[in-house]
Amino acid sequence: MNLSLLGPELVLIGLGLALLLADLVVPPDRRRYLGGAAAVLALALALYVLRGPGLAGEPAYAFGDRFVVDGLSGFFKAIFLTAGAVVLVLAVDWAHSQQQAVTEYFVLILFALAGMMLAASANDFTVMYVALELVTVTFYVLTSYQRNRVASLEAGVKYLILGALSSAFLVYGIALCYGASGTMHFREIAAKSAELADHRLFQLGMLMVFGGLAFKVALFPFQVWAPDVYEGSPAPTTAFLAIGSKGAGVVLLVRLFGNVAPELALKWEPLLMGVAGISILYGSLCAIPQRSLKRLLGYSSIANGGFVLIGIATASKAGSAAVLFYLAGYLFTVLAAFLVISMVVQRLETDDISALSGLHHRAPLLAAALALAMISLAGVPPLAGFFGKFLVLKALVDQGASFPAWYALAGVAIVGVVISFWYYFGVVRAMYWPESNGDLTTLPVPPLIQVALAVCVAGILALGLFPGTVWDAAVAAVAGLRL
């Protein structure tokens, strides 16, 4: 057994513990630096993971093969760590304005991060469940962190109940899968997946597991919580939910449908297509009349979940790689958006779109970054979002030759994108279009946030302008899938 495979996770957990201890000795006004240090470390870990074992070569196993380090997990870990780093930066800035314990917030982020990374490496239903629960339980606290705000508490309760409900489905599903296959181990299930795919009990179980994971990704029919929780939670939490929690769900979906039971993915093509299509439409349509920025991104996250699921539904390596790329682009885009939103919410104490009016004047950097993020989310070249959508659509069209219904899904995706232009560009409009607005005072942007924004914008541009490297990495990451 090679414990070093767990290195990043162990470091994170250790860091979390260390921060908890440090909290005792560091004076309150200095605790922000703890978050900063954690961010730097997360970024360093991300770089380590990118160069670490398994990303390109053969997968490595630990703990009775229940923990796997392969391309897929490596890719997602890099995503999670980057997200974590930026969210920590955001949290440092955010915590500054809270009259509340801050170190715990950083610690919880770190633990959630560890949970996501463990989930990415899970090769067994038990590990998967426990890792996911680590993420979920942490997020219960993170969402309701501002317990002097009713909205935050309400978001927390909603996330709690619905999260627990989805966990219940997940657990029951795991039970059924276990009953049908006689094992919790992914590899053993994969070995007999061909016959299991026809096993009704296994199908039922996997449906429930899918339901549980769909909750994380905010997919229909488990999508309803997302807008409420996004709106109510503190901005850093929302950002982390949008990319981290979603990513954890996605990596498990990819692993389950790509590696564990690919036959099922083929069999369930219509289901996954339908869910993807409905999610896209639901998210896009509901976002149209939205005025709250965070809520808007909640709906948008549903639609984006749908796009991701398209890639999974294609049950092809190209599709899975597209998912990976898509999420990588989504990472920078959403983080940039939330960095700006968090700034705006803190300074202006509202997240209504109209609050953005005149932002290009008050904080050109924020406005430009948010505009880029929105345009990238909409999928316009030369930004990351475009290439992600392109890859997903490419994977989709590739299936069209065998099953024309895919073209219908393409139609739905197009409609979704067009509608998404509507609301994303509505945000751009709010910032740039001349509206009479009395308050034109300059909004200060802390240097740390500027750096984070620069990183995100660079990511958005780099993934759009030079997608080759990441795409090749994504292709290598899914090379081990049994598709």
Next chain:
Amino acid sequence: MTDLLFIVFAGLALLCGFLTVANPFTRSPVASALFLVLTMVWLSGLFVLLHAFFIAAVQILVYAGAVMVLFLFVIMMLDLREEERRQWNRFGVAAGLIAVAGLLGITVLTVVRSGISGETEATLEGTTPLLGTALFTQYLLPFEIVSVVLLVAMVGVILLSKRELK
């Protein structure tokens, strides 16, 4: 004998479960909590029938003991009585019933149709050492993760219920 016990335990567990969620006589959360405890107890009886003695014990200790006490404690602390005042939404109830019945029906049908019962024999014996071995060898990783979960829960609970915010 086992079959009879199964019928008794299962029937009681279902009955108490039903009374937990839909007690026709009272909607007091205390009653629900108590019936839930009973359900747990009968369930642990079923676990015993399944030769999962350790789990049965844990079920009683953790669930019926710790968790439910926590529940009762909170109920008492919050002094909840409001639900009784409110009207049932008939449409909501009907829709909920249909949805749940659908889920149940599909699950049951699937279980029945899958034909898993015929071939399998109840074979697993002497489970506690086996469980311990598994836990600390193959399942060491989740075991450790769970510790982090518990830590998180601890931190979270403190954060959420600390009276004064610093």
Next chain:
Amino acid sequence: MSPLLWILLLPLLTAAALVLVPRTYSFVIRTATLVCTAMVALIALGLMGDFDAAPVLEGGYRWVQRIPWVPSLGISLSVGVDGINLGLVVMGALVAFCAACVSNEIKERTKEYYVLLLVMTGGILGAFVSLDLFFLYFFHELALVPTFIMIGVWGRGERRGYAAFQITLYLTLGALIALIGLIALYLQSGARTFDLVELTQYLAANPMPVARQVFIFPWLLFGLGILVSLWPFHTWAPIGYGSAPTATAMLHAGVLKKFGLYALLKVAIPLLPEGAKVWLPWAAWLCLGNILYCGWVAMRQRDLNLLIGNSSVAHVGFVFLGLASLTWVGVTGAVVVMVAHGFLAALSFALSGWLHGQSRSLDMTKMGGLLKQLPFVGAVMIMAMFAGCGLPGFGNFVGEMLVLFGGWNSDLVICGGWVPMRWFVAAAAWGALVVAAVYMLRAVRTMWHGPRAEGWASAADPVGLWRKLPFLVLLGSLLVTGIWPRVLTDRIAPGARVIVEGVGRSVPPPQLAAQRVP
């Protein structure tokens, strides 16, 4: 390094550089934009001059250069032009320069404006020099976002919000539909490359099954059709142009809108010849919608920009007709119309922009007898309007004439043959010669002739050569292409021939070979 790369990169790099310039240095910003666009235009003109001397590289293209981008997906930034692209590139570059010239009407937030203008220019020119399907789409979309912001921020009128959204959503819809078609083409051809040259060669050797072509073609046809305001997907155009700032309207109506037609011509038809044969008869019906219906709509417009917008939609119909004819003459004519109409649309919008700058209104019913007061603008606009109704001496005439000649000889079978293509040509000729003349002349009559209208006392002509330059350049281009069309046709015809032959049509179309006297 291929000069085409310079054409493509100069505006984009300048834009990137301008981002770093402080916003108060508006003179520097404007000068840099002008110099950049002028250089691009000069390079493009230089290429036009060197065209015959340049070596023909793969696939009939010149100045080809390929920079791998994502090799694993078969995407590379490859540039190259044949006569067809070159015409459009030169047109686009000139229009971009003129658009930069007329942008002095912009007084607020000039930095953002010029950056967006340059991005738009780069995108447009990039789309025309790219020989890679992916970048074709890429650059087109790149040009789209600036359109949205420019209309929204510097646009005019109450409806500019609606217009900006409509134009963006509509064009995105079209682009995405076309993207699905392009991807399907990429995947189902089996070539697994986005490179136009390689794809063409591959498909020439291994043609796709007819059913597949017939399936893919409509995605491209309708997707690109939306981009070029094919009837009935045209309503975004007049509103959008009516609300856009002058330069945006010039670039969009003049150049960007040609992209869809260009892609149809260079991608859809040559790569999917069988699909084209099945679907183009339907397009012929729709192009009637453009020519006649939009012509009639234009007759009813009171706002000058809406008139020009509708007329520009109508002109698209000719290009479609020329493409649908699938004859050498017709296709060549279609490209000539594309180029000439680019100049014309840009000129018209530049003029209407000037008028708007003078009075803040383009309501034609409130104009009258302005020729006396604005002799220069009036004269140029009257000439533009004459060009718009296909008067000889302007490039449009040559193109429309070729389209009609080509269309007449087309052997396209429409509706099982009971509606001959020739009826369409006749109707199109009616639209070009009569309907267009009606609305153009009515407009001239209302705006420029007759008794003087109130409220125009302060209106004045542009003063000085510098201010007149954009109008003169565009008018001059129209005249040059009209008086000496070989400057275009000699370069376009070989490219058109390749396309028409690729579709399997005989090239010399007339039934009786002429016994010409030497």
Next chain:
Amino acid sequence: MHVGLEHYLLVSAALFALGLLGVILRRNLLVLYMGLELMLNAANLALVAFSRFQNNIQGQVMVFFIITVAAAEVSVGLALIVALYRKRQTAHVEDLTSLKF
């Protein structure tokens, strides 16, 4: 009658449904939460039953984890509900609708 796997499964399914019913119907957050616990217990029953009939300990291991995690979850959840109650003086689902549409 010979009690077999399917009987345990049916009981477990029924319990699961009862728990779900509680989640959907009961308005009190605490009771609602009890429904969730019921669902988890149903899963536990199924797991133990499978474990026994599959001659495989993994199911029971899973149950062990589920119980542990559930305990942690419950503690956090209850703390949350308490915090909410302190703020809003209610633990009623219908009072928690400020975030909507």
Next chain:
Amino acid sequence: MKPETLAWIILVLPLLSAAVITLFTRRQPGLSARISVGAVALAFVASILLVLGYGRLHLGPGEMLLTSVSWLEVGGLSVDLGLRLDAMSNLMLLMVTGVGLMIHLYSRGYMEGDPGYSRFFASLSLFMFSMLGIVLAANFVMMFLFWELVGVSSYLLIGFWHERASAADAAKKAFLTNRLGDFGFLLGIIMVWSALGTVDFLDIQRALTVNPAALGVGASLAGVLIFLGAMGKSAQFPLHVWLPDAMEGPTPVSALIHAATMVAAGVYMLARSFVVFNVPSAWPGGLDFLHGVTALDVIAWIGGVTSLLAALMAVQQSDIKRILAYSTLSQLGYMVMAVGCAKPDAGMFHLLTHAFFKALLFLGAGSIIHALHHEQNIWKMGGLKSRLPVTYWTFLVGTLALCGVPPFSGFYSKDGILAAAETRPLLFALGLLVAGLTAFYMFRLVFVALRGVPRDAQVTHAHEPGPTMLWPLRLLALASVLAGFWGMEGVLQGVFGRATHDSHGGWLATALAPFGHAPLAAMMGLFATGFGFALAWSLYGSGPAHDPLPEKLGVVARWMRDKFYFDELYAVLIRVTHDALAGLADWADRWLVAGFLVRGTHGTMDVFGRVLRLVQTGNLQTYAFAAALGLAVVMWLMLM
């Protein structure tokens, strides 16, 4: 210098003049006029040199000089920028540059002091360029090109006083009506090209000589379509409505464009492409019912009808320029009829003579108008004979020539046309009727406007204009007298390859030739003219203060005066066709496409969004229910 070079110079000179005036000398009216006049004078001289030089080449009939540069070469379509020099184009060159020179000279005086003086001369030069282009064009496309340019320059000239609503409207009307004709012209050209693969006149001629059926089933249709172009330009019924309105332009313009040259372009084109019409009847399916009717039949009848209608309308007009305009219409109808009767030489002959005397008449009218400070109503004139003697006498010469009184030029050319129609009794009778009517309305004009007593105080102050305006009158009068003997007829007949009759018998023989070879036509024509004159004399000789005709003819006279209500008819037609369609299209665009489809989709999406988000009640039990129901449905679909 080679004739080809001269031809190019002739063509380019006016263009240069237009360009120079527009670009550089706009602010120096005098210089502009000099440039313009100089250009056309040089062109005239060059034309003479060209004709002389051409004569020395000793080309046989039917041979010609060609010079060309390839203008467009795509696929099977090859268009040359070609000039074709043969006897016909030479004559036209002389006529156009000659009459043009006269009119340029005249305009210098007539337009004196107008603020748009330079613009006027620039437009005139542009017009000369376009007209010369038509004359020299060697192929259909070239001709069409200049054809349209002529339309534009006429638009500019008619609308010269564009601040005047009526002038602006007239210009628009003229252009649009011409466009209708051009629509047919272009389609006809396309049909010819499609059948023969060439647009070159010479090639077409060769192809059709080898095989007259080469045009295929569309032969007659193509002919009629091409003729449609001529109908527009030469204002043939039913596209005649623009010409009278075009009199809104300055009078020299009316003389140059709407009497001598531009309107003649239609006839010239018919003659130039005569070979296309002169083919056996052939109609495409759907038009089979016209079987047996040739394009020439259509042309002849349209020409005849036009000439009659126009003559009738002229009878009741009171505006001096309009009378002349209708007269022009009528004469153009005559020419077209001649072409239709397969005698294009006769038509061309009349065209040339008509150019001189009609230009003369218009300039005379201009001189009168100028003298009367832009008074154009003949019922406010009278008694001008003594006050404007030169004008009067030259005008009389023009009238006599127009009426076809020997030995004035009109007699010979008109006789040729009547002779051509001899074989068709109906058309012949029609022609005679028109001849009589012509004499009637022209002498009505002379009697009312020029003779008798002044009816308006203004007349008493009238005096002759300066020499710049009088000399052109004199020169044109001379030409009007002499053009008939000149031998043009023979030359023209040579062009169309027909036997020339004896033109060697000295001037007297030539002068009396019509009586020799077509005695019936000549005699009947003279008789009709005399009858018309007598009628005019009896009605107007006494110098009545009002027109006595309306009382005698009643409603018919009113119809004549109101031009048989063609303008009104067209107004209605346009309203029920294009304006209605435009309204319909606009409505559909606004409400169906932009409204229902676009805004409707937009609104539907918006409503969907608003409705759908009501799912988000905020109540988490709804969410749980939704999840459970969704999962149940999914399970049902996947497992049941």
